[in-house]
Amino acid sequence: xxxxxxxxxxxxxxxxxxxxxxxxxxxxxxxxxxxxxxxxxxxxxxxxxxxxxxxxxxxxxxxxxxxxxxxxxxxxxxxxxxxxxxxxxxxxxxxxxxxxxxxxxxxxxxxxxxxxxxxxxxxxxxxxxxxxxxxxxxxxxxxxxxxxxxxxxxxxxxxxxxxxxxxxxxxxxxxxxxxxxxxxxxxxxxxxxxxxxxxxxxxxxxxxxxxxxxxxxxxxxxxxxxxxxxxxxxxxxxxxxxxxxxxxxxxxxxxxxxxxxxxxxxxxxxxxxxxxxxxxxxxxxxxxxxxxxxxxxxxxxxxxxxxxxxxxxxxxxxxxxxxxxxxxxxxxxxxxxxxxxxxxxxxxxxxxxxxxxxxxxxxxxxxxxxxxxxxxxxxxxxxxxxxxxxxxxxxxxxxxxxxxxxxxxxxxxxxxxxxxxxxxxxxxxxxxxxxxxxxxxxxxxxxxxxxxxxxxxxxxxxxxxxxxxxxxxxxxxxxxxxxxxxxxxxxxxxxxxxxxxxxxxxxxxxxxxxxxxxxxxxxxxxxxxxxxxxxxxxxxxxxxxxxxxxxxxxxxxxxxxxxxxxxxxxxxxxxxxxxxxxxxxxxxxxxxxxxxxxxxxxxxxxxxxxxxxxxxxxxxxxxxxxxxxxxxxxxxxxxxxxxxxxxxxxxxxxxxxxxxxxxxxxxxxxxxxxxxxxxxxxxxxxxxxxxxxxxxxxxxxxxxxxxxxxxxxxxxxxxxxxxxxxxxxxxxxxxxxxxxxxxxxxxxxxxxxxxxxxxxxxxxxxxxxxxxxxxxxxxxxxxxxxxxxxxxxxxxxxxxxxxxxxxxxxxxxxxxxxxxxxxxxxxxxxxxxxxxxxxxxxxxxxxxxxxxxxxxxxxxxxxxxxxxxxxxxxxxxx
Numbered sequence: 106x107x108x109x110x111x112x113x114x115x116x117x118x119x120x121x122x123x124x125x126x127x128x129x130x131x132x133x134x135x136x137x138x139x140x141x142x143x144x145x146x147x148x149x150x151x152x153x154x155x156x157x158x159x160x161x162x163x164x165x166x167x168x169x170x171x172x173x174x175x176x177x178x179x180x181x182x183x184x185x186x187x188x189x190x191x192x193x194x195x196x197x198x199x200x201x202x203x204x205x206x207x208x209x210x211x212x213x214x215x216x217x218x219x220x221x222x223x224x225x226x227x228x229x230x231x232x233x234x235x236x237x238x239x240x241x242x243x244x245x246x247x248x249x250x251x252x253x254x255x256x257x258x259x260x261x262x263x264x265x266x267x268x269x270x271x272x273x274x275x276x277x278x279x280x281x282x283x284x285x286x287x288x289x290x291x292x293x294x295x296x297x298x299x300x301x302x303x304x305x306x307x308x309x310x311x312x313x314x315x316x317x318x319x320x321x322x323x324x325x326x327x328x329x330x331x332x333x334x335x336x337x338x339x340x341x342x343x344x345x346x347x348x349x350x351x352x353x354x355x356x357x358x359x360x361x362x363x364x365x366x367x368x369x370x371x372x373x374x375x376x377x378x379x380x381x382x383x384x385x386x387x388x389x390x391x392x393x394x395x396x397x398x399x400x401x402x403x404x405x406x407x408x409x410x411x412x413x414x415x416x417x418x419x420x421x422x423x424x425x426x427x428x429x430x431x432x433x434x435x436x437x438x439x440x441x442x443x444x445x446x447x448x449x450x451x452x453x454x455x456x457x458x459x460x461x462x463x464x465x466x467x468x469x470x471x472x473x474x475x476x477x478x479x480x481x482x483x484x485x486x487x488x489x490x491x492x493x494x495x496x497x498x499x500x501x502x503x504x505x506x507x508x509x510x511x512x513x514x515x516x517x518x519x520x521x522x523x524x525x526x527x528x529x530x531x532x533x534x535x536x537x538x539x540x541x542x543x544x545x546x547x548x549x550x551x552x553x554x555x556x557x558x559x560x561x562x563x564x565x566x567x568x569x570x571x572x573x574x575x576x577x578x579x580x581x582x583x584x585x586x587x588x589x590x591x592x593x594x595x596x597x598x599x600x601x602x603x604x605x606x607x608x609x610x611x612x613x614x615x616x617x618x619x620x621x622x623x624x625x626x627x628x629x630x631x632x633x634x635x636x637x638x639x640x641x642x643x644x645x646x647x648x649x650x651x652x653x654x655x656x657x658x659x660x661x662x663x664x665x666x667x668x669x670x671x672x673x674x675x676x677x678x679x680x681x682x683x684x685x686x687x688x689x690x691x692x693x694x695x696x697x698x699x700x701x702x703x704x705x706x707x708x709x710x711x712x713x714x715x716x717x718x719x720x721x722x723x724x725x726x727x728x729x730x731x732x733x734x735x736x737x738x739x740x741x742x743x744x745x746x747x748x749x750x751x752x753x754x755x756x757x758x759x760x761x762x763x764x765x766x767x768x769x770x771x772x773x774x775x776x777x778x779x780x781x782x783x784x785x786x787x788x789x790x791x792x793x794x795x796x797x798x799x800x801x802x803x804x805x806x807x808x809x810x811x812x813x814x815x816x817x818x819x820x821x822x823x824x825x826x827x828x829x830x831x832x833x834x835x836x837x838x839x840x841x842x843x844x845x846x847x848x849x850x851x852x853x854x855x856x857x858x859x860x861x862x863x864x865x866x867x868x869x870x871x872x873x874x875x876x877x878x879x880x881x882x883x884x885x886x887x888x889x890x891x892x893x894x895x896x897x898x899x900x901x902x903x904x905x906x907x908x909x910x911x912x913x914x915x916x917x918x919x920x921x922x923x924x925x926x927x928x929x930x931x932x933x934x935x936x937x938x939x940x941x942x943x944x945x946x947x948x949x950x951x952x953x954x955x956x957x958x959x960x961x962x963x964x965x966x967x968x969x970x971x972x973x974x975x976x977x978x979x980x981x982x983x
Contacts, residue, residue: 387687429594617648
């Protein structure tokens with residue numbers, strides 16, 4: 106709209122035709138003067154009409170019109186001719202904030218030019234169920250050179266990111282950057298970005314975006330941190346755990362990760378542990394199998410009538426092999442798909458006559474119960490599949506390499522009509538021209554001669570296979586299983602080595618009594634060969650020592666040396682055919698334990714650094730003992746160990762140690778019990794130099810929130826502009842009656858004495874130049890102007906004097922107009938900075954104002970400084 110021309114008298118002459126200007130100048134002059142009179146006399150309608158649009162604008166209206174603006178926009182509010190124009194222009198900000206803390210602060214600023222503090226008693230009200238436990242958040246970044254460019258070619262480093270707000274390019278998560286460290290992880294310098302005010306969850310491969318000036322800058326890619334641990338329930342795990350237990354997360358490359366138990370099993374479950382009592386000898390890692398019973402026949406068995414390895418069969422042709430026995434049960438390993446049941450008779454297979462086990466039969470040992478098949482332990486028992494999940498020997502000791510011929514002779518003899526499986530399909534005669542012909546042989550010989558016969562040399566007919574044999578140390582991939590109801594039996598067997606019929610040996614010594622020089626379990630050595638052996642038994646009368654040699658071929662018969670200095674004379678050596686074969690002589694004690702508390706779910710407590718996505722891992726206690734296995738997920742932001750973010754549930758008192766013993770450290774939670782008056786959820790207190798009676802009515806009518814309760818307190822703050830600290834005392838409403846403060850010595854009043862506050866009806870004192878700040882002075886200065894465009898950013902500089910320490914937080918009024926409404930100030934050498942980002946809302950609503958407030962403790966903590974007003978320029982397009 107064009108501005109209305111206020112004076113048009115000088116245009117009058119040109120409105121007349123030329124003949125009038127020449128012949129009647131007096132007429133023209135009269136009309137011109139008439140218009141000049143109408144324009145200059147403030148009482149004339151022409152004067153008023155030419156200015157009607159100015160009168161509609163409060164910035165240029167008549168003073169006499171201000172009362173009408175006030176009555177329209179500030180009804181029931183105080184009228185101040187000097188400020189009414191400013192207040193009307195910004196009154197919408199007040200109405201938008203009606204009922205809020207910022208609205209009350211703005212009310213006092215506008216109508217009383219008063220800086221106030223607002224205190225909510227609910228912030229110090231004890232709330233037993235309000236414990237707030239929170240965790241820190243960080244981003245582990247991909248390796249980079251710490252150099253980042255915008256579209257204009259400007260270069261930035263991580264130092265430019267501190268204190269700014271960031272957004273994830275994929276997740277859309279937002280946060281404020283607190284600090285940035287570089288950590289050496291797996292010999293790589295990795296940036297770690299610590300965050301505040303996180304909104305959403307940053308994910309792996311997020312680029313970090315922030316606005317610097319007019320451009321968006323990309324500050325690297327999120328590598329991802331340990332975010333989840335998926336428990337492998339099939340791996341069993343330890344029992345007796347509790348919710349809340351914290352364990353280390355152990356995985357290749359990762360460090361410092363920890364998880365807290367959130368779910369455990371509650372029902373008691375039987376699990377199996379395997380203890381190697383004697384590792385035996387003659388076992389190889391490739392061929393050793395751990396054979397474990399999977400079904401138990403419960404009966405009275407004090408006579409131990411069964412034989413390990415014998416076969417059992419029921420009347421429905423289900424087969425099982427005896428693995429072990431005790432006084433109360435027999436453990437069997439059932440053939441695949443078979444299962445014994447109590448209603449079927451069971452008998453041995455290879456005896457003559459066979460032993461029948463009948464339920465409630467005529468024999469003295471009837472079956473009491475037969476447990477269901479349970480194959481949850483130890484896992485896949487046979488290594489033929491080659492899977493890395495199979496149970497195998499973990500390690501061997503007393504190792505020896507021996508070369509042996511493994512060809513089964515049964516493949517080259519006439520078949521056994523009773524047991525034809527696995528044997529030759531026909532007779533291979535001694536004069537056969539080709540022993541390798543299949544048939545009649547079941548398989549070819551292992552040697553290099555393709556047509557072996559009686560004349561073929563042994564080294565051509567057979568091939569030597571090398572074996573690394575030794576004593577069993579333990580097994581890997583053992584699963585303790587679950588839900589076992591009875592004892593489990595197990596033994597380890599190397600079927601290949603067992604075929605060679607190698608046994609223990611018996612040494613005969615002279616004199617006989619020297620046999621007792623050895624202790625059972627002692628390791629002795631043979632002179633000359635240096636072969637070790639384990640002493641199994643001694644007999645001083647016979648002069649014999651039974652040994653388990655740690656060598657395939659055993660002792661040769663030379664003298665031996667034991668723990669006692671000197672040699673023992675060996676005069677004879679023999680084979681102990683009553684002992685078990687090599688490869689079948691280990692002693693394994695499986696025990697079934699019943700317990701609850703197996704870990705089923707955990708939550709990451711501390712993400713640590715350097716973990717790899719989808720890697721195998723396990724939880725370990727402080728001694729490094731594994732508790733359970735699982736898989737880790739590395740796909741999002743990391744978390745640090747938690748801390749109490751809210752102390753409203755903490756009682757005052759002396760802190761305790763983990764053993765319940767009180768310490769000398771006193772925790773002042775400053776909490777109060779709710780009284781439903783002052784200490785309640787909906788009360789607030791205005792701290793001001795104004796008496797409550799002066800503003801109570803207007804405040805309640807205009808910005809007070811219905812349902813809340815107002816309290817007023819006198820609050821005096823003196824700002825010292827010099828470097829000297831000042832101490833003073835003020836007494837109000839004493840009325841000559843004396844006061845409690847009269848007994849104090851003013852010479853001893855100093856700035857470290859607690860400030861006292863009261864309303865205007867009782868005594869009030871203050872002894873500090875800055876009642877809340879403890880002498881600290883804060884200055885907040887915008888860098889580059891006091892206004893911000895919609896969608897733009899504005900940086901603030903903070904200067905601190907006598908700051909007592911701790912984190913300073915900033916908040917902004919009108920939070921709906923900003924990307925973030927709070928953050929922390931990055932302080933170094935008594936100065937700091939922070940940046941705010943305005944939203945681009947694409948709605949035309951005019952110029953708006955906002956304030957910046959500094960807090961301590963948290964974004965909702967005590968206010969230590971307020972700066973403003975600052976302006977949001979309406980640069981959007983409707």
